[in-house]
């Protein structure tokens with residue numbers, strides 16, 4: 001007979017080996033949030049922290065990696081946005097600083113970027129938004145995949161985590177380690193994705209209210225107060241002026257963005273703006289907005305990016321406690337599965 005804890009370790013063994021951790025839970029990179037303190041705290045607690053490079057310049061990234069290395073001897077990764085104008089240099093910085101895992105996010109990485117990242121000696125993790133792209137990324141050399149559903153916080157695709165898991169896990173799980181992200185807030189959900197073939201999971205929203213997280217107290221309060229339905233995708237007024245979908249808490253900023261799109265489109269129709277100019281104005285609306293919410297605490301006008309699992313965030317707690325709770329819930333779920341029918345009844 002296998003005990004529930006052993007069963008859990010079997011289920012995510014490949015994920016633990018791939019990451020070099022006790023538990024196969026990645027703390028998904030969050031711009032302005034996933035810096036040295038949160039990343040080191042997640043890794044020190046047995047999970048896998050990931051630095052969000054975001055728009056950092058190469059020198060700034062090097063400084064953040066070095067600072068994180070002073071806070072933890074455990075493995076952690078670096079998340080690079082593929083559109084960054086200095087992507088190649090950022091990859092080189094990760095190589096120079098012996099980063100073990102590079103996560104390429106924010107659009108499909110080129111084969112050349114994956115190759116360059118692998119040549120540093122790092123394991124390369126890519127986001128796969130559909131089965132055909134998952135196959136392409138693996139052919140290009142990705143060592144592992146993250147599949148992230150629309151329930152997630154931050155930039156999102158259109159498909160639910162549960163559907164992506166059914167589409168991608170049966171085909172890809174035997175080829176490379178696959179981690180599931182988006183809408184995961186409890187251990188029971190982790191177990192169900194592991195049983196479907198995932199080797200681990202990635203959570204972002206649940207780590208925002210970690211005691212070690214540097215986000216402004218008002219940002220954390222907004223998370224604690226919010227329900228799942230408050231975390232909504234960006235509204236688009238006119239398909240001719242596409243907006244990048246981001247899931248965030250509804251606030252004055254999200255209301256104002258709808259009005260702003262109407263105003264800009266009105267000015268375009270009145271001949272005051274070229275289409276390109278109008279599109280750029282719309283795109284610039286949110287510039288600096290995540291920083292304003294996370295660092296300055298302006299949760300009314302800033303972008304309070306959050307996933308639907310925000311409803312499961314009820315208090316501030318240390319990373320070790322968050323991870324222990326997830327593992328306990330996973331073990332409880334597995335205990336129920338192995339219990340005799342009489343005990344369940």
Ligand SMILES: Cc1cc2nc3c(=O)[nH]c(=O)nc-3n(C[C@H](O)[C@H](O)[C@H](O)COP(=O)(O)O)c2cc1C
Nearest residue numbers: 028029030031105152153154182183204205305307
């Ligand atoms: C505030 C916030 C900022 C984020 N920033 C990034 C980012 O810079 N790069 C990235 O790849 N993902 C980013 N994400 C996504 C997370 O890494 C993670 O994949 C996601 O939060 C997982 O889904 P969950 O929110 O349902 O836990 C962000 C998420 C949040 C909530």
